[in-house]
Amino acid sequence: MEKNSILNVPLLSPGWKKLAFVFFPLPVLLVIGMAFVNPQSDPNDAAQMIYGFWAIGFGILNLTREKVEDEMIRSFRQQAFQTGFFWLIWGLAALMLINYLRYQSIASEMFTAYLVLFLLNLYIYGAFQYQKYMASKDEN
């Protein structure tokens, strides 16, 4: 069956996973380095930098092809994106509720684009790995 090229999502080759894993320790090292250079730096900036780098890392992992990208893996990937988005919405709603109960205000400042992208990509990655784990569990 022919696939609609507009809706097709090209995936990165598996080698990109190595690059993705560089993005996890890198911001931590950068933040430590920046703290030494400028001890007065805002901790919120450090957090946003870490969220941003981790969002890129998980984003690359989510868009990297598996060794065998067959229909089951494609199905897991589609489910992971849907589930990841679902968890993001409920997670953000829970954070808003906690924020309201603690400070009596529904402030949106705490949800930066970096945080939301990090959480979304993390949830997608988690949902994808969970499905792969469940499929490989109790193998015959």
Next chain:
Amino acid sequence: MKNTIKVERAKKDMTQQDLAEKVQVSRQTINSIEAGKYVPSTVLALKIARTFGVALEDIFELEAVDWA
């Protein structure tokens, strides 16, 4: 949906890997289908049936839960 892939494989003396290569999926996918954890697409189901030289309904059978 239950299936008799394992039985058909035994008849043909095929491993999961052999079948996986014939229908161009991973061995894990064949394992998941046999275990009922993954329901294959129509295309893959037809490829599997054709590999064994039997009709689709001879391998795959709907269960009551599929109608729920």
